[in-house]
Amino acid sequence: MKISSRVYCFVLILVAILAVSCSTTTGLHRDKQSSFPRGVWHRVEQGQTLWRIAKTYRVTLEEIKDANDIEDVVHVYTGTWVFIPDAQELLYVQGSVSNSPPDLEAVEFAWPVRGDIVRPFGKDQNDFNYGIDVQTEGSINVRAAEKGKVVISGIIRGYGKTIIIEHDNDFISLYSRDLQSFVKEGQSVDKNSVIAKIEMPRNSEKAVVHYELFYKGKPVNPLYYLP
Numbered sequence: 001m002k003i004s005s006r007v008y009c010f011v012l013i014l015v016a017i018l019a020v021s022c023s024t025t026t027g028l029h030r031d032k033q034s035s036f037p038r039g040v041w042h043r044v045e046q047g048q049t050l051w052r053i054a055k056t057y058r059v060t061l062e063e064i065k066d067a068n069d070i071e072d073v074v075h076v077y078t079g080t081w082v083f084i085p086d087a088q089e090l091l092y093v094q095g096s097v098s099n100s101p102p103d104l105e106a107v108e109f110a111w112p113v114r115g116d117i118v119r120p121f122g123k124d125q126n127d128f129n130y131g132i133d134v135q136t137e138g139s140i141n142v143r144a145a146e147k148g149k150v151v152i153s154g155i156i157r158g159y160g161k162t163i164i165i166e167h168d169n170d171f172i173s174l175y176s177r178d179l180q181s182f183v184k185e186g187q188s189v190d191k192n193s194v195i196a197k198i199e200m201p202r203n204s205e206k207a208v209v210h211y212e213l214f215y216k217g218k219p220v221n222p223l224y225y226l227p
Contacts, residue, residue, distance in 0.1 A: 038085070038086055038087075038088070039067070039083055039084050039085045039086055039087050040083075040084050040087045040088070040089065040090050041081050041082070041083055041084075042057075042081070042082050042083075042084050042087075042090065042091075042093070043079065043080070043081050044076055044077065044078055044079065044080045044081075044082060044217075045078060045093070045095045046078050046095050046216055046217060047094075047095030047170060047216040047217045048078075048093050048094075048095040048217060049076070049151075049166075049172065049217060050064055050065075050070075050073050050076050050082070051073075051151050051152055051164070052093055052094065052151075052166075053082065053084070053093050056091050056092075056093045056094075057084045057087050057091060059084060059085060059086065059087070061073060061152075063085055064082060064083075064084065064085075067082075067083050067084075067085045068082050068083055070082075071157060071158065072157075072158060073156060073157075074130075074156065074159070074164075074174065074212075075130060075219065077217070077218070078217065078218075095216070095217070107169065107171075107225050108225060108226075108227055109145035109146050109171075109173070109213070109222070109225045109226055110143060110144070110145050110146070110191055110192050110226075110227075111134075111143075111145070111226055111227070112134070112142050112143055112144070112145055112173075112175055112209060112211050113134050113136050113140060113141075113142055113143070113198070113209045113211075114134075114136070114140075115134045115135045115136040115137070115209075116134070116135045117132050117133065117134055117135075118133050118134070118135045118208065119132065119133035120132055120223075121219075121221040121222065121223065122221070130212050130219040131174065131210055131211050131212030131213065131219070131222060132210075132211055132221075132222050132223065133177070133208050133209070133210050133211075134208065134209045134211060135206050135207070135208050136198055136206065136207050136208070136209060137205060137206055137207075138198070138200075138205075139197060139198045139199070139200055139207075140197070140198050141194045141196070141197055141198075142163075142175055142179050142194070142195055142196035142197065142198065142209060143192050143193060143194055143195065144165060144173070144189045144190065144191060144192065144193050144195050145165075145173045145191070145211075145213070146165075146167045146169075146171065146173065146191050147167065147168070147188075147189060147190045147191045148165040148166050148167035148168065148173075148188070148189060149165065149166050149186065149187070149188050149189075150163060150164070150165055150183045150184065150185055150186065150187045150188075150189060150195075151164050151165070151166050151172075151185060151186075152164040152185060153181045153183050153184055153185050153187075154181075154185075156176070159174075159176040159177075159210070160176055160177060161176060161177070161179055161180070161181060161199075162174065162175070162176040163175045163176070163179070163181055163183060163195055163196060165189060165195075170215055170216050171213060171214065171215055172213070172214040172217075173211070173212070173213050173214075174210075174211065174212040174213075174214070175195070175196065175209060175210070175211055176209075176210045177207070177208050177209055177210045178198055178199050178200065178201055178207035178208055178209065179196040179197065179198060179199055179209060180196055180197050180198075180199045181195065181196045182194060182195055182196055182197065183195045183196070213225060
């Protein structure tokens with residue numbers, strides 16, 4: 001059976017259009033893939049924190065936060081997968097050192113400030129408070145609950161001015177709200193040493209310090225470990 005010249009030309013044109021379409025689609029897909037940043041996926045293990053992960057991979061906390069669209073950089077739990085931009089291989093990140101639970105009688109932290117607890121640890125209406133809020137009067141000092149190393153001293157979204165200290169016993173303490181920091185990241189501090197000063201809000205005679213305590217990366221009630 002003979003094919004007319006008109007049909008033959010139509011088939012040739014159709015094949016040419018499909019070829020151009022496929023090559024264009026392939027090119028777009030390749031360009032889209034090449035636009036993704038290099039990196040690896042890291043699974044958060046017990047006791048690991050985002051700032052320790054960032055330090056291990058030599059990236060900033062902000063880079064990890066932006067790459068994963070994370071708003072709360074403090075409460076990231078075991079099993080969470082985070083993308084580490086520009087990393088070439090998976091690295092070991094130190095988590096918890098000990099496997100035994102803390103002895104409540106053997107662990108005793110110092111009060112960062114003295115005052116009235118205006119908001120306790122736990123669920124509050126539709127929200128959950130991961131620490132305690134202590135109301136103070138006057139511009140008094142804020143003290144480290146235990147010796148350790150300052151890992152964050154700056155502003156964290158949702159917390160404001162924040163200080164985070166890693167301790168040697170798998171604990172981490174966090175201090176935020178109405179305070180002015182006196183310490184820098186990487187600085188070692190002793191128990192009861194002054195790390196900040198209360199910064200009184202405008203037109204108010206009282207201020208609030210938010211205090212959180214973590215054991216192996218999980219928030220615990222600070223009142224269990226305070227005298």
